[in-house]
Amino acid sequence: MRVTVRLFARLREIVGAPELTRDVPDDATLGVVWDRLAADYPALEPYRTSISGAVNADYARMQAQVHDGDEVAFLPPVSGG
């Protein structure tokens, strides 16, 4: 199945794009999507313990299942205000 991955701030810069599509196994979790992405872009790896994840614009745990066509997102620590 295929998901859209959105990336923000420093993560977006590391990958060089705000959005990309990834083919992942049908039983993939959000964590699996991250693992695959970090394997392709090793500079993401230091963010593993500090990112938040989202599925279809809702915060989600790394254990959350993703589905074909989902928009997933990985967020570095936030700094609004």
Added chain:
Amino acid sequence: MGATRLGLTADVLSVDSLTSTVLDSADGPVGAVATFVGLVRGENLGRKVAFLEYESYEALALKAFARIDEEARAAWPSITLGLHHRTGRLEIGEASIAIVVASAHRGEAFAACRYAIERVKQIAPIWKHEHFDGGEVWIEGATADPDDEMARGEARRRACA
């Protein structure tokens, strides 16, 4: 930015218009309004800041604002809250966030206003890109987790301090 209580905008923030929107939305007697405005500071961690760029995940940020609004009303039922956050490039001294809280009495207005800014800093998917003399850096604060009860408790503690 129109008459929405909760929003993100690339336009200059107006506390007056947000206050009008909040007062128009209030359904109980209002005896107090508390306002918080965050400004782009010209210095950070000893660096002279040139300007900031704010990036957001808009769809999720609007949901985070709605969640903050619900949390604040659960804690202080008489309040009406407005929250506008700026995006894009901001110069030193410009307002990056405006929070307006109307309530029957001053205590709830002050508390909810403080609670809202603390929660924005914890869970709103918004990032500052700081440009300073000689470089730029993404500011990375809190790992956003809206279900983290410790963080929520800390925001509540600061609100009531």
